[in-house]
Amino acid sequence: MTFEQRVARLEEIAEELERDNIDLAHALELFDEGIEHLRAAAGDLANAEARVQRLIERADGTFDVVDTRD
Amino acid sequence: MTSRRPSRRAERADLDLFAAERVSGEPVVAPPPQPELLDAGGYPGATARSAIAVSTLTETAREVIEGAFIPLWVRGEISDFKSHRNGHWYFCLRDGSAQIRCVVWKGQQRAIPAAPDDGMQVAAFGRLTVYAARGEMQFSVTKMEAEGDGLRRKALEITRMRLEADGLLRPERKRALPRFPRVIAIVTSPDGAALHDIVAVTRRRAANVRLVVVPAAVQGDTAPEELCYALDQVNRWGGADVVIVGRGGGSREDLWAFNDERVARAVAASHAPIISAVGHEIDFSMCDLVADHRAATPSAAAEAATRSRAELTEELRTLALRAGNSVRALARERRDRLRHAVRDLVTASSATMAFRRTALQSVAGRLHTLSPVATLARGYAVPRDLSGKTLGSVAAFTDDLPFDLVVRDGVVPSRVDRARETKP
Numbered sequence: 003m004t005f006e007q008r009v010a011r012l013e014e015i016a017e018e019l020e021r022d023n024i025d026l027a028h029a030l031e032l033f034d035e036g037i038e039h040l041r042a043a044a045g046d047l048a049n050a051e052a053r054v055q056r057l058i059e060r061a062d063g064t065f066d067v068v069d070t071r072d
Numbered sequence: 073m074t075s076r077r078p079s080r081r082a083e084r085a086d087l088d089l090f091a092a093e094r095v096s097g098e099p100v101v102a103p104p105p106q107p108e109l110l111d112a113g114g115y116p117g118a119t120a121r122s123a124i125a126v127s128t129l130t131e132t133a134r135e136v137i138e139g140a141f142i143p144l145w146v147r148g149e150i151s152d153f154k155s156h157r158n159g160h161w162y163f164c165l166r167d168g169s170a171q172i173r174c175v176v177w178k179g180q181q182r183a184i185p186a187a188p189d190d191g192m193q194v195a196a197f198g199r200l201t202v203y204a205a206r207g208e209m210q211f212s213v214t215k216m217e218a219e220g221d222g223l224r225r226k227a228l229e230i231t232r233m234r235l236e237a238d239g240l241l242r243p244e245r246k247r248a249l250p251r252f253p254r255v256i257a258i259v260t261s262p263d264g265a266a267l268h269d270i271v272a273v274t275r276r277r278a279a280n281v282r283l284v285v286v287p288a289a290v291q292g293d294t295a296p297e298e299l300c301y302a303l304d305q306v307n308r309w310g311g312a313d314v315v316i317v318g319r320g321g322g323s324r325e326d327l328w329a330f331n332d333e334r335v336a337r338a339v340a341a342s343h344a345p346i347i348s349a350v351g352h353e354i355d356f357s358m359c360d361l362v363a364d365h366r367a368a369t370p371s372a373a374a375e376a377a378t379r380s381r382a383e384l385t386e387e388l389r390t391l392a393l394r395a396g397n398s399v400r401a402l403a404r405e406r407r408d409r410l411r412h413a414v415r416d417l418v419t420a421s422s423a424t425m426a427f428r429r430t431a432l433q434s435v436a437g438r439l440h441t442l443s444p445v446a447t448l449a450r451g452y453a454v455p456r457d458l459s460g461k462t463l464g465s466v467a468a469f470t471d472d473l474p475f476d477l478v479v480r481d482g483v484v485p486s487r488v489d490r491a492r493e494t495k496p
Contacts, residue, residue: 005280005384006252012391019398029402036395043388047381052274057257057286057309065309067284 008043012036127204134202137209143199146172146211150188161187165196165211173203174211182293184216185227185328193219224324224331231333231358240340240362247345247364249377250313252384255282256377257312257344259302262287265320266349266370273371277380284312290319295329303338315342316373317359318349330357339363349373454478455486 003011015036019029058066117124124132148165155161159178164171174196176184188194198213216223235241256274260266262285274283288302289295299317306312317339319327329335330350336358339346348363349370360366367373379387448454455463456476463475469488477484 004254006254009252009387009391012388012395016391016394016398019395019402024402026402026406029399033395033399036392040388040392044385046280047384047388049280052271052279053282054271055282055284056262057284057305059305059309063308065305065311067282067311070285 003039003042005043005046008039008046012039012043015039126207130202130204130207134204137200137202141200143197143214145195145197147193147195148172150192150194151190153188153190155187163188163190165194172200172211173208174198174213175203176213176216180212180214183214185223186230188216188218188223189226192222194223221324224328228331228358231331231336232361234333235336235340235358235362240337245340245362245364249345249347249365252379253281253313253377255284255311255313257284257286257306257309257315259286259288259299259306259315259317260319260370261290264290266290266318269320269369269371270316270374273374274378277375277378277382279378279380280384281378289329291322291326291329296332296335299329299332299335300338303335303342307341307343310343312344314377315344315346316349316367316370316377317346317363318367318370318373319351320370321351327351327357330359333358335359336362347373347376448478448480451480453484 015032018024019032019036054070055067056070058068060066116122116128146165148167148171151164151166151171153161153163159181161176161181163174165174166172181187195217196211196213197215198211201210201212202208203210218224218226232241239245258267258270260270267285271283274281286302286306288298290299303315303317306315318330321327327350330348339348339359340362342364345364347365347367348357348359349367349372350357350359351369356366365373365376367376454477455469456478457463457468458474458476463469469475471488471490473488475486475488477486
């Protein structure tokens with residue numbers, strides 16, 4: 003799952019938990035799932051690093067993205 | 073077969089005199105050489121007999137004038153401006169006491185932001201020549217600047233109106249930037265300060281992104297085409313979540329490519345949301361107007377396009393808080409409901425008990441009124457045999473019969489002395 007997908011799921015979970023009349027057992031399940039996504043997303047952040055690349059168009063109109071030394 | 077054409081040398085001897093015909097494209101009908109005319113006064117036109125053609129005169133004048141003046145800037149006021157059907161511009165440049173006819177050839181207009189208007193005070197760069205067909209001096213212009221930057225302002229206004237007419241400036245066209253961009257395309261010079269700043273800001277923010285540079289010249293004659301081409305490449309590639317187009321600060325002229333209508337239209341046509349970041353100007357460029365987002369500098373564009381690690385961490389924390397609070401609140405609410413339920417149950421059951429007690433008392437009261445005890449209380453006594461059976465008639469009393477006499481406050485053991493029957 004990408005960081006974005008995890009955050010999106012976390013938002014869904016938070017929203018559902020805030021809803022009235024949610025079943026308690028279901029709420030706890032959701033909470034556990036949320037904790038898992040939180041851990042994974044935080045892990046993604048820890049490894050974040052910007053990469054600089056360059057777009058190269060080949061003669062046949064296809065594209066390459068190559069790393070650059072900047 | 074050998075031709076009888078005049079030798080090359082002879083042809084060349086006439087060149088100077090009849091160059092005008094050759095230049096004007098008319099067939100060169102070389103008159104027969106008349107060397108005796110040239111000899112008469114020593115030079116062409118010295119005598120009536122050696123008179124030169126008008127075209128020769130104007131052509132010679134043209135050569136003299138072009139040779140005498142290097143290209144230069146001339147200032148004056150525009151009048152009689154006409155944009156001819158053939159695409160060339162014609163006008164006069166004048167001051168209080170003189171005027172000169174000017175032309176801007178169609179192919180030379182690219183460096184001039186917009187056609188000038190009559191009355192504009194301008195400085196025009198060009199070379200002085202002679203328009204042979206009219207025998208007039210003509211200033212052939214290749215660059216022009218108007219007082220108060222009037223031409224650029226006019227060009228901007230025209231471009232803005234054209235973009236507006238096509239709906240490209242409508243606020244509802246502006247798209248939101250993606251919340252979590254992974255790939256940012258950067259259309260700029262690969263050696264410029266803009267790229268350096270964007271990379272530095274992105275690194276500092278520890279943003280989790282790929283920066284993909286799409287090189288283009290950002291100033292000079294080729295800049296508009298290169299910018300358009302690079303923006304088109306980004307569209308055809310299709311891999312960018314967001315695009316930054318721009319350059320670092322510079323003079324107004326340096327930034328001019330970003331006011332080019334073609335570049336503005338290419339920005340508007342970006343498939344991915346696009347940020348325009350042109351220099352440090354307070355003025356808006358045309359690209360700024362059509363982009364989804366305008367940043368004052370490339371650094372600001374990088375800030376707008378990326379989310380820092382700190383920001384994202386904070387966002388996760390907020391989500392965790394929301395979820396945690398909800399679950400706690402839910403648990404608290406369920407506990408409270410349980411408590412209420414227990415309390416209600418207790419209340420309900422004690423109410424039932426009280427009702428029963430009352431009912432019981434009522435029954436007891438009724439029993440009491442029927443009880444013989446009450447009768448006894450009024451002073452009566454009841455005889456019972458030893459088995460407890462009430463002795464209600466004389467016949468039940470036999471001689472020496474032991475019985476109990478039940479009175480208000482107890483039982484009196486008794487015995488019949490002698491039974492007798494009395495008639496009431």
